Amino acid sequence: MSTQRSLPTPATPDLLCTSDRGHHQATNDHSSQQGSSKVHKTDPRALVVVETSYTRLAQTVVTMLESVRYKHRLQVTSLVSEGKVLPSLTRADRGRFAVIVFERLETYLGLDSWNRQLLDKYCRDYEVGIVAFAQPDDMLYDAQVKDFPLFIHSKLSLTDYSVSSETQVARIARTDKTFSGRIPGSSWTVFVGNHSTYQAVARARLGHSVPNDNNKLSTEIFQVDSEVTPVLLDRGLYDGVRRIYFGSGFEFWLHRVLFFDALSFLSHGQLIQMLDRFILVDVDDIFVGRTGVRMTEEDVKAMVETQTQLQNYVEGFHFNLGFSGKFFHHGSEQENEGDDALIANRDQFWWFGHSYSHTKAHHFSSLSAIMDDMLHNQDFAHLHGISVNNSYAVAPHHAGVYPVHSELYKAWRQVWGVQVTSTEEYPHLRPARYRRGFIHDGIMVLPRQTCMLFTHTMFFDKFPGGRQRLDHSIYGGELFQTILYNRVSVFMTHMTNFGNDRLALYTFESVVKFISCWTNLKLKTRPPLELANYYFQLYPDETDPVWSNPCDDRRHLEIWSEKKSCNRLPDFLVIGPQKTGTTALYTFLAMHPSILSNRLSETTFEEVQFFNSNDNYVRGLDWYLDHFPAAVLNGSLLFEKSAAYFNSEPAPSRVSALLPRVKLICILLHPAQRAYSWYQHMRSHNDRTALSHSFFDVVNASSQAPKSLRELRRHCVNPGLYAHHLQRWLDYYDISQLYIVDGEMLRSNPVATMHQVQKFLGVQTVIDYSQLLRYNPRKGFYCQVLQQHSNTNSRTNSIKCLGSGKGRNYPPMDGKSTTLLKSFYRKPNIMLSELLAKLGLGEPDWLRQELTDS
Ligand code: A3P
Numbered sequence: 001m002s003t004q005r006s007l008p009t010p011a012t013p014d015l016l017c018t019s020d021r022g023h024h025q026a027t028n029d030h031s032s033q034q035g036s037s038k039v040h041k042t043d044p045r046a047l048v049v050v051e052t053s054y055t056r057l058a059q060t061v062v063t064m065l066e067s068v069r070y071k072h073r074l075q076v077t078s079l080v081s082e083g084k085v086l087p088s089l090t091r092a093d094r095g096r097f098a099v100i101v102f103e104r105l106e107t108y109l110g111l112d113s114w115n116r117q118l119l120d121k122y123c124r125d126y127e128v129g130i131v132a133f134a135q136p137d138d139m140l141y142d143a144q145v146k147d148f149p150l151f152i153h154s155k156l157s158l159t160d161y162s163v164s165s166e167t168q169v170a171r172i173a174r175t176d177k178t179f180s181g182r183i184p185g186s187s188w189t190v191f192v193g194n195h196s197t198y199q200a201v202a203r204a205r206l207g208h209s210v211p212n213d214n215n216k217l218s219t220e221i222f223q224v225d226s227e228v229t230p231v232l233l234d235r236g237l238y239d240g241v242r243r244i245y246f247g248s249g250f251e252f253w254l255h256r257v258l259f260f261d262a263l264s265f266l267s268h269g270q271l272i273q274m275l276d277r278f279i280l281v282d283v284d285d286i287f288v289g290r291t292g293v294r295m296t297e298e299d300v301k302a303m304v305e306t307q308t309q310l311q312n313y314v315e316g317f318h319f320n321l322g323f324s325g326k327f328f329h330h331g332s333e334q335e336n337e338g339d340d341a342l343i344a345n346r347d348q349f350w351w352f353g354h355s356y357s358h359t360k361a362h363h364f365s366s367l368s369a370i371m372d373d374m375l376h377n378q379d380f381a382h383l384h385g386i387s388v389n390n391s392y393a394v395a396p397h398h399a400g401v402y403p404v405h406s407e408l409y410k411a412w413r414q415v416w417g418v419q420v421t422s423t424e425e426y427p428h429l430r431p432a433r434y435r436r437g438f439i440h441d442g443i444m445v446l447p448r449q450t451c452m453l454f455t456h457t458m459f460f461d462k463f464p465g466g467r468q469r470l471d472h473s474i475y476g477g478e479l480f481q482t483i484l485y486n487r488v489s490v491f492m493t494h495m496t497n498f499g500n501d502r503l504a505l506y507t508f509e510s511v512v513k514f515i516s517c518w519t520n521l522k523l524k525t526r527p528p529l530e531l532a533n534y535y536f537q538l539y540p541d542e543t544d545p546v547w548s549n550p551c552d553d554r555r556h557l558e559i560w561s562e563k564k565s566c567n568r569l570p571d572f573l574v575i576g577p578q579k580t581g582t583t584a585l586y587t588f589l590a591m592h593p594s595i596l597s598n599r600l601s602e603t604t605f606e607e608v609q610f611f612n613s614n615d616n617y618v619r620g621l622d623w624y625l626d627h628f629p630a631a632v633l634n635g636s637l638l639f640e641k642s643a644a645y646f647n648s649e650p651a652p653s654r655v656s657a658l659l660p661r662v663k664l665i666c667i668l669l670h671p672a673q674r675a676y677s678w679y680q681h682m683r684s685h686n687d688r689t690a691l692s693h694s695f696f697d698v699v700n701a702s703s704q705a706p707k708s709l710r711e712l713r714r715h716c717v718n719p720g721l722y723a724h725h726l727q728r729w730l731d732y733y734d735i736s737q738l739y740i741v742d743g744e745m746l747r748s749n750p751v752a753t754m755h756q757v758q759k760f761l762g763v764q765t766v767i768d769y770s771q772l773l774r775y776n777p778r779k780g781f782y783c784q785v786l787q788q789h790s791n792t793n794s795r796t797n798s799i800k801c802l803g804s805g806k807g808r809n810y811p812p813m814d815g816k817s818t819t820l821l822k823s824f825y826r827k828p829n830i831m832l833s834e835l836l837a838k839l840g841l842g843e844p845d846w847l848r849q850e851l852t853d854s
Pocket residue numbers: 577578579580581582583584643677678680746747781782783802805806807808
């Protein structure tokens with residue numbers, strides 16, 4: 001066991017403001033800056049002009065914008081120089097952008113006068129500011145800038161950087177601090193403005209070394225140690241446009257903070273960062289660890305002391321301890337005293353329950369087995385006086401949280417009354433900036449962030465990359481940025497990080513002091529339930545989960561039950577639309593020896609309706625999987641048909657999240673005929689609106705008509721806007737994954753249709769449907785041929801047609817409705833024809849005829 005017990009001092013004591021303890025200062029409120037009402041966009045976003053999307057700076061800018069969930073559009077500069085970007089700025093993008101970011105100052109300053117005028121006009125008209133970054137290889141140095149009373153000097157090294165106390169730009173950045181010594185970044189640019197419009201955002205001193213020998217002018221103009229301006233604000237007094245120039249990219253961590261401040265200032269507070277940052281530090285497995293690396297009484301004392309320290313910097317801070325009672329007193333004598341010390345100090349901490357045996361939920365045989373284990377842990381808590389009342393739990397190795405193991409959620413609710421959990425796995429571990437929360441079965445799942453302290457991270461020299469790497473992460477690197485970017489950060493640590501070298505104490509004490517020293521962020525901790533309510537208030541769009549395929553993520557697969565299988569997911573879907581012959585196609589497909597369909601849903605009669613119905617979708621993946629046979633023979637294809645998928649708004653993105661490689665089949669029938677069939681369907685289901693209105697009344701209903709009539713009209717006509725719906729699917733799927741069945745042909749020649757469908761699906765054995773389907777004159781449609789064995793062992797055939805609800809008898813459509821719908825669908829049909837041509841697909845006869853007739 002290590003003997004190193006005192007908290008190591010940071011590399012530069014200045015970094016933690018040990019003298020002033022990081023008192024907060026008043027911050028600038030960018031939203032109250034002067035600006036007219038035209039400034040405020042409904043959906044503010046940044047335009048990011050980059051040389052290519054692959055440069056490091058471009059990627060950092062995009063990563064930062066995504067990390068704080070700012071919308072943006074990337075524009076590659078070659079288009080700017082061709083003059084393509086700026087005209088579009090004044091038309092389609094009118095007033096859309098709140099700020100424009102140039103990855104290269106050189107590109108911005110080098111715009112030709114036509115483009116510059118357009119851009120300046122856009123910026124003046126919509127009060128949009130510009131941020132631009134000088135790059136080490138820019139050609140603009142030691143020169144006055146064309147059109148501006150501004151001088152630029154480059155290839156410099158800097159020391160002693162501080163954010164100017166008089167700048168209004170600083171909001172998150174503190175202005176009363178100097179970062180001493182050499183400033184990271186090998187080649188800095190500084191600015192000298194010769195007009196009252198210019199104001200320093202940051203100041204620094206010229207360093208001793210000037211890397212480029214040719215850079216004579218810089219040393220002639222500036223003495224070493226003289227004050228220079230590495231970040232400059234143009235207040236717009238010269239030409240009406242506000243700009244902020246950065247003399248370097250993000251090698252210097254403080255520029256990340258200043259970049260957000262610049263966005264917020266230049267967008268009049270539309271792209272603003274709130275100052276509150278909530279952090280929760282979970283100490284999972286507080287009793288779990290092998291002998292030799294567990295906590296001692298001294299470690300517990302240090303933990304309590306550090307917690308008290310942290311409370312000076314983080315309002316309401318408490319370590320949040322998770323326990324598995326089975327491992328209590330499983331260490332050496334000294335370590336068991338550590339366990340006792342934790343119990344003795346139990347009221348100092350927050351506690352959350354875990355499984356008693358630290359077992360993954362899906363390794364238990366049943367819900368009651370999971371519950372028994374949790375109840376056991378609850379008994380342990382009672383026995384030791386631990387009060388567990390924060391409605392929170394986490395799962396060993398994230399197992400069961402995502403991908404969801406339904407029984408875990410049920411057990412949590414029933415045993416502990418859990419309302420909140422957290423995971424790093426939703427939707428995926430990486431990239432971390434895309435992690436999100438969701439709510440399932442009444443439990444709020446918060447995204448968890450990484451602080452790089454894992455069970456095995458116990459000693460400074462064993463930290464991946466060593467102490468230097470850890471310090472880098474704390475002092476402006478990953479950990480600092482995680483707290484900067486996320487309003488709510490839930491971190492996971494382990495008992496072993498608190499024993500041994502006490503890495504966790506060092507890490508959190510250092511990072512919160514560093515943040516308090518250099519920023520005006522207000523750090524806070526709240527109990528998980530309060531935190532989760534706050535999170536979902538901030539991000540209400542995240543409540544509904546999007547289920548993805550566990551087999552597409554190695555980590556998900558590792559924490560998924562061995563009893564569940566992706567083989568149970570469909571290979572293809574018949575997506576509709578309704579009333580085009582989907583039941584006939586479903587029935588014919590299911591006749592194929594190597595095609596298996598879903599089992600019929602109890603709630604929706606035949607269709608699963610998972611992706612279109614919110615009620616079903618929230619039930620989760622386990623519910624969906626249960627609709628498919630458990631054992632599927634190799635080479636067989638699995639499918640389901642839900643005809644409402646075709647025109648459902650959320651279906652394409654949901655289907656593609658779970659089934660990115662699935663094949664899709666849709667059927668297109670004359671849209672007016674489809675609408676009429678739906679109307680007849682509703683009448684035969686005794687729908688009061690359909691019974692009391694003629695078809696013409698329905699399709700002719702105006703926006704003033706009663707709701708029920710408008711709804712019926714919507715169901716009749718909307719699915720027939722085929723091009724619109726197809727395009728939504730093609731936003732997610734390649735055309736090679738989609739097959740369009742001609743609904744007329746399915747009726748009149750199902751044998752040929754089924755031959756083509758089999759070819760598209762790539763079934764192992766293509767069967768001849770001419771033996772299996774026969775036209776039935778009484779029904780007026782093709783029906784199934786059923787083979788029966790008689791007593792004499794000879795075979796007889798019988799016919800099975802679809803039920804009375806399919807292929808109904810009703811009078812032909814009236815003339816007025818035919819004319820109205822012909823005109824209504826004209827444009828959508830032209831769009832469909834154009835789309836099919838673009839996709840290289842043939843037109844169905846009904847479409848060709850319809851467009852020729854009109
Ligand atoms: P109608 O009942 O209005 O004639 P869905 O199964 O998607 O609800 O579509 C029902 C429609 O399928 C029927 O509408 C019918 O026209 C068409 N259809 C196509 N082939 C069929 C078949 N072999 N048997 C019955 N209906 C068929």
